[in-house]
Amino acid sequence: MKPLNPFALTxxxxxxxxxxxxxxxxxxxxxxxxxxAAAMAVQGFGAPAARVMALxxxxxxxxxxACDYFMDRETDIEDLNAIVVGLxxxxxxxxxxxxxxVAFGSAASIVxxxxxxxxxxxxxxxxxxxxxxxxxxxxxGHMDIDASMLATDLTYPLAQLKNxxxxxxxxxxxxxxxxxxxxxxxxxxxxAGVFLGxxxxxxxKHVSSIIPVGVLAGVAVAATLFHxxxxxxxxxxxxxxxxxxxxxxxxxxxTDGPSSPNRQVPMLLFxxxxxxxxxxxxxYGVYPDGTPFAxxxxxxxxxxxxxxxxxxxxxx
Numbered sequence: 575m576k577p578l579n580p581f582a583l584t585x586x587x588x589x590x591x592x593x594x595x596x597x598x599x600x601x602x603x604x605x606x607x608x609x610x611a612a613a614m615a616v617q618g619f620g621a622p623a624a625r626v627m628a629l630x631x632x633x634x635x636x637x638x639x640a641c642d643y644f645m646d647r648e649t650d651i652e653d654l655n656a657i658v659v660g661l662x663x664x665x666x667x668x669x670x671x672x673x674x675x676v677a678f679g680s681a682a683s684i685v686x687x688x689x690x691x692x693x694x695x696x697x698x699x700x701x702x703x704x705x706x707x708x709x710x711x712x713x714x715g716h717m718d719i720d721a722s723m724l725a726t727d728l729t730y731p732l733a734q735l736k737n738x739x740x741x742x743x744x745x746x747x748x749x750x751x752x753x754x755x756x757x758x759x760x761x762x763x764x765x766a767g768v769f770l771g772x773x774x775x776x777x778x779k780h781v782s783s784i785i786p787v788g789v790l791a792g793v794a795v796a797a798t799l800f801h802x803x804x805x806x807x808x809x810x811x812x813x814x815x816x817x818x819x820x821x822x823x824x825x826x827x828x829t830d831g832p833s834s835p836n837r838q839v840p841m842l843l844f845x846x847x848x849x850x851x852x853x854x855x856x857x858y859g860v861y862p863d864g865t866p867f868a869x870x871x872x873x874x875x876x877x878x879x880x881x882x883x884x885x886x887x888x889x890x
Contacts, residue, residue, distance in 0.1 A: 597694065601654035603780050607771030608661055608826070614754055614764035619669035619726075623760045626671055627664040630680040634660030637681035641689040655694055659683050662702035665761030665822060666866065670722045675713060679705040699873045700830040703866040710861070719757050720862075730757035731817050732862035740809055751816035758863065762819035772825030781829045784838055788845015789824035789852075790815060796853035814853055818863035823852070827866070833873040840879035848872035 615623040638656040642649040660680045667676060686708070687701030688694070710717045720733040731751070734742045745756055754764040762768065775781040797811035814820060819827075828834060828848050835841045848868050855864030 597653045597655070600780055601658050603775065603778060604658050604826070605654065605661065607774045607780075608658075608665070608761070609767075610770045611665065611761045611764040611767030611822070612661070614767040615665075615669070615760045618728075618754055618764070619760055622669040625673075626667055626669060626676050626760060627661060629673055629676045630664035630667070631657045631660035633677040633680035634663070634684050637684040638689065641685060645689070650694060653694065655688075656684060659688065659701045661761075662826060663705050665826075666702065666706050666759040666819060668717070668719045668722050668757070669760045670725075672716060675709055675716050679709040681705075682708045695832045697832050698876065700827050700833050700869055703827065703870050706866045707870060710866075719759075723757050726757065728755060728757045730862065731813070732758070732856065735809065736856070736862040740807055743809070743813075746809075746813060748812055748816055751813075756817060758817070759819050759822070762822035763817075765816055765821050768822045768825065772821065775825060775829075781825060782841060784841040785829050785834060785845040786824040788842045789828050789849040790820075790845075792846040792849020793820055793852050794849075795846075796850040800853060800857055808857065814856065818856075819865045820852060823848070823865045823869055827869050828872070833876060835876055835879050837880070837883075840876075840882050843879050843882070844872055844876065847875060 612627060615627070634656040635651060638651055639649060641647075642651070660683070663680050663683045664676065667679070683701045683703075683705030687699060687704035688697050691697040716722060720730040723730070729744050731743050731745050734744065745751060750756070752765045752769075754766065756763050772781070772786060776783045776786070793814050794811040797808070797814040800808040801810050824845075828845060835844050848871075851868035851871055852865050855861065855868055859867070861867065
């Protein structure tokens with residue numbers, strides 16, 4: 575059996591912690607943390623949500639097995655990372671996503687977001703976001719949540735804000751948004767379930783709280799500044815925090831270990847950068863919820879942020 579790489583984590587946690595917990599154990603805990611949001615997605619969107627999640631996880635597992643076979647490598651599929659990547663990708667899709675889009679995007683997340691960089695822990699980007707970006711650019715119509723979910727009574731607040739302005743947003747009640755009464759990624763908008771799972775990971779120390787706090791603080795500060803500059807066009811920080819995939823990004827995507835910093839100051843700066851970019855893309859970008867692009871851009875700064883090191887005590 576191959577030795578475990580202590581840096582091969584999908585969550586941001588210093589390598590010396592939890593040395594007795596296997597990669598499989600970490601992945602299993604991440605899956606447990608995603609269960610509440612997954613259950614809420616099935617309750618809210620029904621069988622189509624279960625179909626998307628099951629197909630995405632299956633495609634991710636098949637893609638990794640195929641890559642291991644053609645690359646003549648011993649498979650590590652039992653570490654559950656492919657299932658985590660597949661479920662994370664599914665959380666960003668509309669419940670109406672066609673089967674071929676789900677399968678292709680999930681496979682792309684594994685092939686382009688993980689396997690081409692070698693074993694687990696080598697990718698500079700959060701793997702599920704690679705598949706999402708490929709699908710969003712290639713098939714914008716099928717990835718357009720507002721256009722593909724016409725059969726539901728729920729509305730997409732971020733699309734209403736982007737296309738028609740703040741006055742057109744129909745759902746602004748924080749309680750309704752927190753309970754997932756909005757359109758968006760089928761699992762990512764289940765804010766209550768995502769937040770519960772994120773707290774579980776933090777309390778179990780599988781995720782450091784620094785990056786999630788940084789992301790949420792970055793969103794809050796940037797949104798507040800935009801709101802103060804033009805309150806008639808820009809919503810409050812609460813709206814940005816409780817819509818789209820902000821909370822899911824803070825706890826599950828931005829904390830991807832290989833693509834995010836592993837020391838405290840860089841982690842905080844990384845989170846603040848990702849959070850600020852979320853709001854900037856929503857205000858100036860063409861995508862209603864460009865949260866995945868914000869994290870991918872922040873991933874590019876990880877090597878630079880890792881170079882920020884405090885001077886030894888007593889050194890000028």
